[in-house]
Amino acid sequence: MGSIERFWYILLLCLTLFIGTFAEFIPGSYLTLPKCIEATETTATYPNDPGWKNAKVGERIRFQRKPLVVTYPINTTQVQWLVQCANSFKVKPVPRNGGHSNIGSSSKDNSLVIDLSYMDSVVINVVTQTAVVGGGIRLGPLYIELDKAGFTIISATCPTVGLSGAISSGGFGLQSRKYGVSGDFVLEAEVVTANGSILIANAESYPDLFWALRGGGGGKFGIVTQWKLKIIPIWPKFTVFNIDYSYVGFQEVLLLFWNWAYSSIEDLSVAFVFSNKEIKIHGHFLGGQKDLHNLLDPVGLFKVANAKPKKHEDCTHLGSRAYFLDKDKTCDKSYLLNVGNFPFGPNYGEDPSLKTAEITQVTEGVLAGYAAALKQQREVVKTKSMFFAKELSVENITTIIERAKAMPDGAYAELTTYGGILETQLTDLTAFPFRNGVAYHILLEVPLSGNDITDGPALNFITSWEEALRPLSNGGSYVGYEDEDLENPESFYFGKNLDKIKGVESKYDPNNILDAGQIAPPLTDERCPFVVGGDPPGRRSACIGTNDNLHIYLTYLLIITLILLNILSASH
Ligand SMILES: Cc1cc2nc3c(=O)[nH]c(=O)nc-3n(C[C@H](O)[C@H](O)[C@H](O)COP(=O)(O)OP(=O)(O)OC[C@H]3O[C@@H](n4cnc5c(N)ncnc54)[C@H](O)[C@@H]3O)c2cc1C
Ligand SMILES: *[C@@H]1O[C@H](CO)[C@@H](O)[C@H](O)[C@H]1NC(C)=O
Ligand SMILES: *[C@@H]1O[C@H](CO)[C@@H](O)[C@H](O)[C@H]1NC(C)=O
Ligand SMILES: *[C@@H]1O[C@H](CO)[C@@H](O)[C@H](O)[C@H]1NC(C)=O
DSSP states (O other), X not given: OOHHHHHHHHHHHHHHHHHHHHOSOOGGGOSSHHHHHHHTTOEEEOTTSTTHHXXXXXXXXXXXXXXXXEEEOSSHHHHHHHHHHHHHTTOEEEEESSOOOTTOTTSOTTEEEEEOTTOOOEXXXXXXXXXXXXXXXXXXXXXXXXXXXXXXXXXXXXXXXXXHHHHHHOOOOTTHHHHOOGGGGEEEEEEEOTTSOEEEEESSSSHHHHXXXXXXXXXXXXXXXXXXXXXXEOOSSOEEEEEEEOGGGHHHHHHHHHHHGGGSOTTEEEEEEEOSSOEEEEEEESSOHHHHHHHHTTTTTTTTTTOEEEEESSOOHHHHHHHTTOTTOOSOOGGGGOOOSOOBOOOOSXXXXXXXXXXXXXXXXXXXXXXXXXXXXXBOEEEEEEEEOSOOOHHHHHHHHHHHHTOOTTOEEEEEEOOGGGGGSOTTSSSOXXXXXOOEEEEEEEEOOSOTTTTHHHHHHHHHHHHHHGGGSOSOOOGGGOOTTOSXXXXXXXXXXXXXXXXXXXXXXXXXXXXXXXXXXXXXXXXXOBOTTOSSTTOBSSOOOOOTTHHHHHHHHHHHHHHHHHHHHHXX
């Protein structure tokens, strides 16, 4: 071998070793997105695969998004590589945890969905009262795992909601009036950023990111693969209760409730639920029945409007969480929290006949020692969220009641009480802005069929609700209940925190790779045309788009060819 050839040979060898050592994964070296994904060794489901219809959407199926592929990583490296693949092929990476986004934000059109369901580990340190948990865990399994060690955390009631989605929204739940929202329990987050790096965000490192991850909205600042959380010991004493009233007492009960609840003591979590037929109160109190009576008797809420109260002070902690899920309002159905990794019934969004298919038990990821929950029926619903700042006049309460009586069947609203510790906290404590000055939140939920014509009256009702109640509200809406009707939705979701959130977003995702806005517009990717009459109809061709880093791919091939040539010539 001549000295010039030897020079080239050594240079190329060094180059290859360099690339191999410092870039263990080179997305540019794969010709297609599926090849790139395959190289990450991540399980992936594509449009022609069995199970696609269930993989492509989450719990809310009103919007049937069309991602290109759904992936199921099991560790942070895989998430990182998947983001790198997505970047290399100019496809949006979209994280999914519980899949509860109202408008399909966790499964956007033409995206690479990164479903973190398998990243659901929980490691508890009872001494420091902290837990390190995977970014893909759902709340039911988290409550069960923490309960085993005698701990809990504050978050949403619904066991299939994802912890990451809840923290990204804020995360309001039982005893938020005493302890704050889920985001307030976060000590640290491991984040895969839009450019495919890994960061640890906490109060000292990347504090602006750490601030924004807690309530600034999901899937915008990075993909959280792991959370370090503060946990709290299970309450030694509590009472759960439920009071049914006769409907004629609507105005009396709502007035009493509205004027009293948000200024009541922080040990009380209490909500007023109403529909066109029913009104009731349910709550969770850190104390016994007697103390609860001392609290509510002066208000009259155990007596007025033919009140029928039910109280339990002997529930287990998990039983009390299940109480709020159980139609019969008992405390012995802890298994309702045992929802596993894949808890949803069939996706009937495009095939209504599946709606009546038998709902089976959850199997995958069910925790041992508890019976399994039934799969949760997915939902075609629309919600409206509004926060309220102050006491309302009788006239204003009447406005709410008039709208309630006009609700379509199956619709309901839940008025949750804020105040307590939240009242003492500044709006910018974290990105979640609904703290001091916020008295109540009202969530309206209306079931739909998915057919815009038959849904017409219900959709009109929702519009009338917005028009009648928005002027009474403080102007805010919860990002956890995204609403595609809002104009400039982010100003509703984040209020005074919006500018800071936008700043963090443009710092950590300058090219807007992660967040394509509230409704992801379909990408117009000419290299990847729609197949007319495909299966499912309108899906894109297998979408073997060329690698945007084609030059890297070609260079890589060239290097390898040259090395082989050199080796061949050297052996002569
Ligand atoms: C039936 C129901 C009950 C609810 N009850 C409550 C309640 O009691 N209290 C409350 O506060 N909220 C409640 N919510 C709202 C809920 O907290 C939010 O909708 C939340 O965003 C859902 O999170 P998810 O992980 O299930 O959803 P997903 O759809 O998976 O995610 C929501 C958003 O977060 C992003 N995201 C997901 N995982 C990650 C990650 N690892 N890193 C970064 N971004 C990520 C997604 O891309 C998406 O934008 C409820 C919602 C429903 C549908
Ligand atoms: C992540 O998972 C993949 C697939 O099983 C495995 O090859 C890889 O070693 C794992 N990486 C880490 C850092 O655990
Ligand atoms: C709310 O109450 C105030 C005081 O009674 C009244 O001026 C206002 O018009 C009411 N608004 C609505 C929308 O009912
Ligand atoms: C990737 O983004 C992070 C966060 O914005 C940044 O700190 C890092 O320098 C970026 N890395 C590269 C290679 O650009």
